[in-house]
Amino acid sequence: MAMSRSFVLGQHYPGVSVIHRAGALAKLTATIILMVAVFVATRTPQYLPLALVLGAGILLSGIPLRFFVRGLKPIVFLIVLTVVVQMFFTPGTTLWSWWFLRITREGVVLALFILCRLVLLTLTSVLLTASTSPIELTDAIADFLKPLSRVGIPSAEIALVMSIAMRFVPTILEETERIVRAQVSRGAKIGEGSLVARMKGFIPILIPLFVSSFRRADDLAVAMEARGFRVGSERTRYHERHFGSIDVCVLVASGIALAGVMLWRLFL
Amino acid sequence: MPIELKNVDYVYDSGEPFEYFALRGINVRIDEGSFVGIVGRTGSGKSTLVEHLNGLLFSSHGEVLVDGLTLSRDRKVLSSVRRKVGIVFQYPEDQFFAETIFEEIAFGCRNYGFSKEQIDTSVQKAMTIVGLDPGRFLSLSPFQLSGGEQRRVAIASVIAMGQKYIVLDEPTAGLDSGSKLTVLGELESLRQSSNVTVILVSHNMDEVAEFCERVIVLDEGSVAFQGSTEEFFRSADLVNRTGLELPQSYRLARALKDSGCTLPVDESSSDRFLDSLHSWLADSGVR
Numbered sequence: 001m002a003m004s005r006s007f008v009l010g011q012h013y014p015g016v017s018v019i020h021r022a023g024a025l026a027k028l029t030a031t032i033i034l035m036v037a038v039f040v041a042t043r044t045p046q047y048l049p050l051a052l053v054l055g056a057g058i059l060l061s062g063i064p065l066r067f068f069v070r071g072l073k074p075i076v077f078l079i080v081l082t083v084v085v086q087m088f089f090t091p092g093t094t095l096w097s098w099w100f101l102r103i104t105r106e107g108v109v110l111a112l113f114i115l116c117r118l119v120l121l122t123l124t125s126v127l128l129t130a131s132t133s134p135i136e137l138t139d140a141i142a143d144f145l146k147p148l149s150r151v152g153i154p155s156a157e158i159a160l161v162m163s164i165a166m167r168f169v170p171t172i173l174e175e176t177e178r179i180v181r182a183q184v185s186r187g188a189k190i191g192e193g194s195l196v197a198r199m200k201g202f203i204p205i206l207i208p209l210f211v212s213s214f215r216r217a218d219d220l221a222v223a224m225e226a227r228g229f230r231v232g233s234e235r236t237r238y239h240e241r242h243f244g245s246i247d248v249c250v251l252v253a254s255g256i257a258l259a260g261v262m263l264w265r266l267f268l
Numbered sequence: 269m270p271i272e273l274k275n276v277d278y279v280y281d282s283g284e285p286f287e288y289f290a291l292r293g294i295n296v297r298i299d300e301g302s303f304v305g306i307v308g309r310t311g312s313g314k315s316t317l318v319e320h321l322n323g324l325l326f327s328s329h330g331e332v333l334v335d336g337l338t339l340s341r342d343r344k345v346l347s348s349v350r351r352k353v354g355i356v357f358q359y360p361e362d363q364f365f366a367e368t369i370f371e372e373i374a375f376g377c378r379n380y381g382f383s384k385e386q387i388d389t390s391v392q393k394a395m396t397i398v399g400l401d402p403g404r405f406l407s408l409s410p411f412q413l414s415g416g417e418q419r420r421v422a423i424a425s426v427i428a429m430g431q432k433y434i435v436l437d438e439p440t441a442g443l444d445s446g447s448k449l450t451v452l453g454e455l456e457s458l459r460q461s462s463n464v465t466v467i468l469v470s471h472n473m474d475e476v477a478e479f480c481e482r483v484i485v486l487d488e489g490s491v492a493f494q495g496s497t498e499e500f501f502r503s504a505d506l507v508n509r510t511g512l513e514l515p516q517s518y519r520l521a522r523a524l525k526d527s528g529c530t531l532p533v534d535e536s537s538s539d540r541f542l543d544s545l546h547s548w549l550a551d552s553g554v555r
Contacts, residue, residue, distance in 0.1 A: 175362075178357070178362070179362065179363055181319070181324050181357065182355075182357045182360065182362075182363040183363060184324065184350075185322055185324065185350065185354065185355040185357070185426075186354075186363075186375055186376040186379060186425065186426065186429070187347075187350060187351075187375075187376050187379030187380050187429070188375075188379055189379065203365060204363075204365045204375065205365075206365075207364075207365035208362055208363050208364060208365050211362075211364070211365075211411070212362055
């Protein structure tokens with residue numbers, strides 16, 4: 001229990017802000033619009049309208065800034081690498097040189113641009129996943145995939161598989177804890193000894209976990225069928241979401257960001 | 269030497285806004301060789317308490333002593349305590365992983381470094397105690413057994429380690445009534461033959477009345493009663509207040525008394541109730 005209490009699934013940061021209350025479909029669409037805007041821009045200053053809209057979203061969400069900083073951590077290496085490569089290997093007027101290394105004016109400009117691009121992309125997706133629960137998100141993805149079912153792709157089933165997988169992550173974590181406790185009580189030494197011993201130590205945990213997961217899957221299938229689930233039939237949702245004024249605002253804001261970037265690119 | 273808990277608190281998320289006391293000021297003593305019940309409604313802290321007994325959880329305050337040794341995170345202390353206290357968790361068959369029943373039961377013995385001969389004899393002995401014929405079952409897969417047989421294998425896998433204290437968290441949940449009685453009867457005879465201390469967590473008050481000499485009653489993380497089982501069930505108010513039910517025999521004896529019938533029955537368990545009724549009938553010449 002200790003583990004599951006402290007475990008936060010994915011990147012979700014629960015809250016009640018305007019951004020949290022906005023519909024997942026609207027937020028997903030807005031995210032895509034913002035990402036398009038990120039790629040439409042050709043020079044750093046054009047990011048200003050985008051950064052303002054995104055910044056407003058981040059502030060409104062009430063999610064602490066350190067959460068976003070944490071979201072940037074996984075791509076720090078990528079950012080540093082691209083920035084360095086751009087700085088040193090872009091031809092142009094030399095600003096500084098030493099032995100074979102050369103930093104150009106054009107390089108610095110381009111590096112700054114790439115830096116902004118990567119940071120904005122990441123922050124946009126962090127804002128989406130932080131303010132939207134995984135379940136809402138899979139529902140939204142299902143809505144997005146819906147047109148694909150016309151061409152024979154089972155979009156509803158794909159979405160169902162995704163949401164079931166999400167649903168069972170905490171359950172399986174709890175189950176793992178339960179099994180670990182039982183095996184430790186039988187004297188199992190987990191994570192001790194040589195590499196081989198450690199690997200062997202996982203067998204008494206993994207096998208029961210597999211067995212129980214299969215049984216769970218089986219039970220779930222029976223329970224779903226008993227409640228009338230059929231593959232390929234039209235289904236309704238428990239949380240029916242209607243397009244609200246917040247959703248419109250979110251979409252308009254992202255539209256403004258995109259339009260701003262485009263106008264700036266054309267006229268400035 | 270007993271197991272003792274002194275002023276034990278267990279707090280989830282200590283210091284956080286959602287701080288929650290799962291156990292509060294627990295003072296408990298479990299004597300060697302006794303058959304003790306731990307009862308209480310769901311969420312009263314039974315499982316949390318049990319996990320303190322072999323160092324799966326550590327008290328936030330207070331101390332746990334097993335045979336005079338204070339439990340700590342020290343690896344030596346932990347392994348010596350776990351060597352003494354075995355736990356059979358709820359639905360223990362969920363922990364099966366081995367290919368044969370022999371391997372399943374031998375797992376704990378191997379972990380504690382038993383020799384090959386010791387493993388063989390311990391496994392056979394444990395199987396006999398839980399009423400599984402070693403000749404027939406040793407090489408079967410634990411997954412192909414019936415529910416009752418699986419439960420016995422799981423219990424045997426703990427018994428085989430030969431620990432002094434055996435804690436069972438609802439060992440009879442999901443078993444048919446016949447298997448329930450035999451499983452508990454086997455534990456009782458193990459206690460008598462090897463002086464093993466049996467600690468039974470149960471929701472079934474009939475079981476508790478039948479087998480436990482003493483009970484520890486938990487209510488909202490505190491000890492509401494600790495003492496003889498009979499004494500507890502005789503105080504019907506306390507039983508109600510702690511969200512528990514009276515065993516059948518006590519209810520029947522009470523109903524008899526309320527209707528003005530003064531039979532000299534022993535209500536302390538269903539079996540003893542029937543026995544006393546039988547002998548009274550025999551004495552008064554009814555056949």
